[in-house]
Amino acid sequence: MDQLDQRTELGEFLRTRRARLRPEDVGLPDHGRHRRVPGLRREELAQLAGVSVAYYTRLEQGHGQNVSADVLDAIARALRLDGTETAHLTHLARPRPRRQRNRPHRPQQVRPQLRTLLEAMEGVPAYLVGRRQDVIGWNRLAVAVFGDFGALPPQERNLVRLVFLDPATSALYAEWECRACEVVSNLRMYAGRHPEDEQLPALVGELSVKNEEFRRLWAAHTVADKSHGVKQLRHPLVGELELSFETLTLPDDPEQSLVAFHAAPGSPSADALRLLSSWAAAPVPAEDRAARG
Template identity: 45%
Template sequence: MDSANDIREFLTSRRARLTPEQAGLPNFGGRRRVPGLRREEVALLAGMSVEYYVRFERGNAKGISEVVLEGVSRALQLDDAERSHLYDLVRAANEGIHPQRRRGSTKTQDIRPGLQQLIDSMHDVPVFVQNGRLDILATNQLGHAVFSELYVQPRRPANFGRFLFLDPRADVFYRDWDDAAYQTVALLRSEAGRSSHDRILSDLIGELSTRSDRFRTLWASHDVREHRTGVKLLTHPIVGDLDLAFEAMNLSSDRGLQLIAYSATPGSTTADALKLLASWAATDNTESRTTAPTDASPS
């Protein structure tokens, strides 16, 4: 992953989506050669010289201060996820200038027995633990049952990106595939900014870009997001439609990992379906629920 190029494309894409009217600038009409704001307009809004902003947008992040980053974030009306992503890109670019400052590449993670014990005790709630690459590293029995389609293919760890873009089952499993695809790519793009030297992540992005036109198109949009809360609309092959609310929690004792817990409205058809699925899972001889990442060596 090329941090300087990512800075250029990210800032260009954010600039292109804003009109002068949206930015609070007068529009004197006439033909604009580029969509959205001009560079000089961003510089004006950010309180910096045009030359300095142009240098930054071209990917030169050397000496960029927090004041400048805040000014650019404000000018481009970046949300929290986009602002964090810009900071990550600048950090990664400066690590490239100073290789001794680079963070180590993200290694494959082992799940602590205590963490597995915790999620196993949550019998009525589908739960799994994932890393920033969207690998499922551990799950409880009900979580494994809900996302059983991801485990049909033998490759481990099961990965949401590979499933969505490379497995035809995903088009049926996700009732709103387009939204799931957008969210998944945005999460991977955010992780790429945080972990620009992660070889396993880079290989995953390369694989998906090569094998999926849909992934490649979404990746080029440079959209990012944070994984916090939302609703998953699924169609399970055994119990049918599921409307599952989720909460994503960062694990402070396991850096880079998130615990994702799902729930259904009490008395709803989804709640009844989860009970049926839990009964099925309890009697089904499924594979081991904790998945070791055997397809990739630690970087």
């Protein structure tokens, strides 16, 4: 499979959003034990959206073409979608032009000035995230906090893969379940925007085979865009860390985002971060440099 089937993705997304709604959530009577399916029936959703049952059924089966913005908005309102979910629905319901679908992705490049900026961010762990949440740039303090990305083969420098398949990364997050939901939701959102990405099915397939929790979360079709917040970490050297983060999408390349972390001034986490920073900045002994070749 060279790419995800956008029609299948659309149908599954609509079904999972419909299944999470109860009749009483939308002002409909609940027939209790006589209800054979979880959530709303197709005919109930079609009624709420003001479209025919046949039309909505075709859409849920992935056969809707040229869906108008008004219809998508009506379905989004009926499904109680938030802004991120509505954008995801729009991406799924409106296939990209053929010239974009068939255009191969070139390897992403990090501008030299951006690498310089990363290294200049002293005391601030930061990394650059690209397609599929690949880590394509980082500074020394990010390595001290999150692990040595450079020691990994390029295909393994991926946040989703690390969260689910790397034991050290899993142990780092005190709230692992939240982090797992976050990276899968972000990957789902990326899949809606870039179903033609030829490397995406391989990543999803590998994670689905190797991790049951990933399979469950991927099947839930949850999408979210959490660009800032707080991470609770259990660092193997300095103990507990509470770091706020901000995600800044590059204006000249929306497929690259800079993620920077910081601790509250005067907090134990700030002290721990300074300690890690001093270790990261320490010169490598001559014998170590020689051993590295």
